[in-house]
Amino acid sequence: MYAQLVDTGVKRLKTLEEMSPQERDFQQKIDAEIKIEPKNWMPEGYRRTLIRQISQHAHSEIVGMLPEKNWLTRAPNFKRKLQLLAKIQDEGGHGLYLYSAMETLGADREEEIAKLHSGEVKYSSIFNYPTLNWADMGTVGWLVDGAAIVNQVVLQRTSYAPYSRAMIRICKEESFHQRQGYQILLHLMQHGNEAQKAMVQDSINRFWWPALMMFGPHDSDSPNSAQSMAWKIKRMSNDDLRQRFIDQTVPQLELLGCTAPDPALKWNAERGHYDFGEIDWSEFYDVVKGNGPCNRDRLRTRRRAIEEGSWVREAASAYAAKQQQNNAAA
Amino acid sequence: MKQNQALFEYLLRLGDSNMILGQRLCEWIGQAPALEEEMALGNLALDLIGQARSWLEYAARVEDAGHSADELAFTRDERAYRNLLLVEQANGNFADTLARQYLFDQYHYHLLGALSSSTDAQVAAIAAKGLKEVTYHLRRSSAWIKRLGDGTAESHAKMQQAIDEIWTYSGEMFIADEVDRVLAAAGIGADLDPLQRLWEADVQALLAEATLTCPPLEQYMQRGSKQGLHTEQLGFLLAEMQFLPRAYPGASW
Numbered sequence: 001m002y003a004q005l006v007d008t009g010v011k012r013l014k015t016l017e018e019m020s021p022q023e024r025d026f027q028q029k030i031d032a033e034i035k036i037e038p039k040n041w042m043p044e045g046y047r048r049t050l051i052r053q054i055s056q057h058a059h060s061e062i063v064g065m066l067p068e069k070n071w072l073t074r075a076p077n078f079k080r081k082l083q084l085l086a087k088i089q090d091e092g093g094h095g096l097y098l099y100s101a102m103e104t105l106g107a108d109r110e111e112e113i114a115k116l117h118s119g120e121v122k123y124s125s126i127f128n129y130p131t132l133n134w135a136d137m138g139t140v141g142w143l144v145d146g147a148a149i150v151n152q153v154v155l156q157r158t159s160y161a162p163y164s165r166a167m168i169r170i171c172k173e174e175s176f177h178q179r180q181g182y183q184i185l186l187h188l189m190q191h192g193n194e195a196q197k198a199m200v201q202d203s204i205n206r207f208w209w210p211a212l213m214m215f216g217p218h219d220s221d222s223p224n225s226a227q228s229m230a231w232k233i234k235r236m237s238n239d240d241l242r243q244r245f246i247d248q249t250v251p252q253l254e255l256l257g258c259t260a261p262d263p264a265l266k267w268n269a270e271r272g273h274y275d276f277g278e279i280d281w282s283e284f285y286d287v288v289k290g291n292g293p294c295n296r297d298r299l300r301t302r303r304r305a306i307e308e309g310s311w312v313r314e315a316a317s318a319y320a321a322k323q324q325q326n327n328a329a330a
Numbered sequence: 331m332k333q334n335q336a337l338f339e340y341l342l343r344l345g346d347s348n349m350i351l352g353q354r355l356c357e358w359i360g361q362a363p364a365l366e367e368e369m370a371l372g373n374l375a376l377d378l379i380g381q382a383r384s385w386l387e388y389a390a391r392v393e394d395a396g397h398s399a400d401e402l403a404f405t406r407d408e409r410a411y412r413n414l415l416l417v418e419q420a421n422g423n424f425a426d427t428l429a430r431q432y433l434f435d436q437y438h439y440h441l442l443g444a445l446s447s448s449t450d451a452q453v454a455a456i457a458a459k460g461l462k463e464v465t466y467h468l469r470r471s472s473a474w475i476k477r478l479g480d481g482t483a484e485s486h487a488k489m490q491q492a493i494d495e496i497w498t499y500s501g502e503m504f505i506a507d508e509v510d511r512v513l514a515a516a517g518i519g520a521d522l523d524p525l526q527r528l529w530e531a532d533v534q535a536l537l538a539e540a541t542l543t544c545p546p547l548e549q550y551m552q553r554g555s556k557q558g559l560h561t562e563q564l565g566f567l568l569a570e571m572q573f574l575p576r577a578y579p580g581a582s583w
Contacts, residue, residue: 062365065359065360066360069356069359069360072356072359073353073356073357073570073571074570074571074573074574075574076404076574076575076581076583077400077403077404077575077583078379078382078383078399078400078403080583081379082376082379082380082383085356085372085375085376085379086376088359088372089369089372089373089376092365092368092369092372093369095365096365096366096369134574134583187582187583188583191582192581192582193578193581195578195581196578196581301360301361302360304361305360305361305362305363306363308361308363308423309362309363309364309367309424310363311482311484311485311488312363312364312367312424312478312485313363313364314481314482314484314485315477315478315481315482315484315485316477316481318481318482318485319476319477319478319480319481322480
């Protein structure tokens with residue numbers, strides 16, 4: 001996941017008759033499930049939408065390292081510390097991988113990162129929530145990576161080939177993270193003391209609703225979805241993905257012996273799905289607008305890293321240029 | 331001093347230096363000058379904390395007092411910690427971190443090279459495995475010393491200042507005590523004199539290549555970690571690292 005509210009710039013779909021011959025060929029390829037490679041012709045809107053979506057996704061991986069870093073230096077033993085560090089490393093790798101996929105569309109990594117820092121481009125709202133106890137390292141893996149996987153499994157079939165390939169690789173690591181996160185929580189519930197069990201429930205209470213918000217607004221409030229679905233960049237609607245996530249997560253919640261902070265959550269035999277309460281959308285839009293608990297901190301940290309590192313990057317370039325000159329002279 | 335007691339102390343020193351440096355490198359996550367560097371620093375931390383685990387697992391077996399490696403790392407107090415003063419120094423800027431890293435890597439490389447032929451099979455095995463990783467660490471930190479030393483005027487000034495500031499912590503590793511002597515005599519530990527000569531020659535050559543001035547080798551060197559006497563920096567680092575096991579004694583994570 002990690003890409004919410006991606007603007008396609010298109011509010012109404014063109015019919016095949018309204019399309020130019022190039023557009024029509026393109027759409028017919030999409031409809032025939034033929035993947036688009038970087039050198040193939042594509043509509044400008046398709047390219048722009050993908051750059052927005054993939055860059056948001058990449059930024060989310062990078063910003064997503066920060067809430068986990070918050071507990072990395074306090075991880076309680078060797079096993080957990082090494083696991084968490086390796087997970088954070090994986091996320092950095094996903095970021096690099098996605099930036100590369102984005103660059104195949106002609107976008108520039110530095111420019112896109114500058115847009116993140118100026119607030120022009122977003123990252124997933126979930127990373128604007130703080131991690132306040134150790135159990136959050138389990139919950140982030142289980143619920144946050146879990147929600148991301150539900151979306152990313154579907155994105156493995158996305159129409160743009162480099163993005164699809166990135167997703168296939170990323171999904172393998174993400175599902176490992178999710179199991180690892182769940183295992184942190186299961187261990188605390190099965191072997192922990194009362195204080196540790198309370199940490200788990202507190203953590204779930206805080207992350208449950210924000211995790212559901214990761215799938216984005218209701219389909220009825222998602223004006224960009226139709227074009228993204230027609231281009232097969234998106235392959236399932238926000239509400240369908242959210243339902244799938246809830247259905248697979250509730251049995252895991254019960255196995256933990258914990259509860260969700262939603263009194264309306266219950267199995268509906270008729271629908272064959274869990275019913276659940278209404279999301280507080282005002283909170284979602286507040287966080288997206290920059291008013292989450294950590295928006296300012298997260299961006300400040302990322303901006304500072306790049307600003308304070310500029311002399312290092314300049315030195316590396318200067319040194320490389322000198323080496324090249326010396327080699328040419330030799 | 332009995333050989334086993336000396337070996338326990340020696341293993342703590344090896345494990346603790348890796349652990350503390352690994353912890354310092356973890357502090358960089360989210361703040362490195364480029365994403366690629368962030369990954370590299372994280373990989374270093376993974377290697378070092380992994381090596382610390384191996385050394386402390388062996389230390390726990392040698393001590394035979396019912397402690398686990400986790401207990402040794404996450405509950406021992408400052409005065410019982412045996413890491414070099416060098417590695418507990420704060421990260422500072424990127425040049426400070428790289429100066430600390432290079433001076434340690436250069437020592438670590440020769441140390442593990444020597445320990446790979448230890449008469450203690452377990453020491454030799456852990457050292458040989460670690461040496462593969464440390465060979466890469468040294469290549470990477472050496473390259474950065476050259477880049478920053480011979481990069482721009484600003485990076486040169488920062489790199490020189492970093493070396494000058496941390497230099498006083500770079501000699502302690504070669505000051506042998508009874509533990510070092512007992513284990514070197516038994517062929518278990520490393521003889522520090524030849525190590526020091528190799529280190530000095532390498533450091534001088536690299537700094538010269540990086541257009542940096544090597545501070546005087548005979549400068550006074552801070553010491554004390556072999557007796558658990560640390561700088562004021564370590565207490566805060568441990569307070570953070572050991573928070574959970576100390577706040578919830580006996581809890582399982």
